[in-house]
Amino acid sequence: MKYYSTNRQAPEASLEEAVVKGLASDRGLYMPEHIQALPKEFFDNIDRMSFHEIACRVAEAFFGEDIPKDDLDRIVCDTLAFDCPVVEVEPTIYSLELFHGPTLAFKDVGARFMARLLQYFIRRSGDNREVNVLVATSGDTGSAVANGFLGVEGIHVYVLYPKGKVSPIQECQFTTLGRNITAVEVDGVFDDCQRLVKSAFMDSDLCEHLVLTSANSINVARFLPQAFYYFNAYARMKALGKADELVISVPSGNFGNITAGLFAHRMGLPVKRFIAANNANDIFYNYLLTGVYSPKASVQTIANAMDVGDPSNFARILDLYGGSHERISSLISATTYTDAQIRETMLECFAHTGYILDPHGACGYRALKEGLREGETGVFLETAHPAKFKDTVDGAISTDVAIPSRLADFMKGEKKSVPMTADFADFKAYLLSR
Ligand SMILES: *Cc1c(COP(=O)(O)O)cnc(C)c1O
Secondary structure, eight states: OEEEETTSOSOOEEHHHHHHHOBOTTSOBEEESOOOOOOHHHHHHGGGSOHHHHHHHHHHHHHTTTSOHHHHHHHHHHHTOSOOOEEEEETTEEEEEOOOSTTSBTHHHHHHHHHHHHHHHHHHHTOOSOEEEEEEOSSHHHHHHHHHHTTOTTEEEEEEEETTOSOHHHHHHHHSOOTTEEEEEESSOHHHHHHHHHHHHHOHHHHHHSEEEEOOTTSHHHHGGGHHHHHHHHHHHHHTTOOTTEEEEEEOSSSHHHHHHHHHHHTTOOOOEEEEEESSOOHHHHHHHHSOOOOOOOOOOSSGGGOOSSOTTHHHHHHHTTTOHHHHHHHEEEEEOOHHHHHHHHHHHHHHHOOOOOHHHHHHHHHHHHHOOTTOEEEEEEOBOGGGGHHHHHHHHTSOOOOOHHHHHHHHSOOOOEEEOSOHHHHHHHHHTO
């Protein structure tokens, strides 16, 4: 399968090139040349298939031309070492829980898949040089990528994070791992971390001496596998007899997660419509209202993994629907919520159902609560475990959210990180000395 750039100014890439490069040379996002529809027989039987069986079929449609079936099945099953169950919150609203992975957020799925795919390519190429993954993080991405790549042979990960600006619970998820993961504590802000990473990719000395790659969320290997759990959600709802008028609500920031759902829809998944649930960052909401996309600076909210002012994957959505505002707005609607509304939603849901939402999932839940029509059933994506945002959640619902043991275990580990200035010369010297 070939991958083209949404900007159409870069040469087409193979899957391997698209994964290693991440972003096309014209700064566009890679898109698969074809999106294969799955046959009726698959949808007829899907409610009797396991999550692994479903995911293997979907993976084959995306990657089957490039990777032999046995290898691909193994990558998929290794990735999905945890379930993504659908849980009833109230009779018409279900939660697709995506927090059962190692770092308790949906990004585990894409990060684990990408790590295994990259390892497969390295082995196949016979190049014995170590591949270095550089990733800048303000918190969640670093933990998902570090844990996704933990122990994967032939790959070393450097996580750059801003000193003192990442919550202790997030920091311990990538500073205590050791092995092939190095945490680099930068004396600066997140933008400095990102600048150091970008400068490294553009530096010819470094590129000559080291094999460098990024694990950015726009990478096709991180983004496409997220389609797996949309199919699983449909299957589980179908088994309950509740999939006829299904509405899926996705807490959205950079819009990668919802775009994977739109790919699933294009492959034939019978979802009636989608809702992009936003916090106060209302760029997509305004686009749907006006037909004009006006990116702006992000605003800080309590659902901070969605604080994005210029969502990268908007380019993929436009591409998918030929730039048609009409087609986009007939399938997708959007909502935008203030922090006060998010808190109120966490409290109301807990009081009425006992279900504890995290601030991101709360946006998704509220969008269904307000927007479901007669006869529809809604599934929202619960993108993180509430304990990851314990202070906010405890404050909103006046309780003491239990911390799952796999999160508590990170906090017991010994923190190790390499101190770094925000000066690129220092970072370069460090990488060259490795
Ligand atoms: C990253 C993230 C999101 C936003 O997902 P996008 O794919 O960027 O839209 C939502 N919730 C949580 C908990 C996240 O970590």
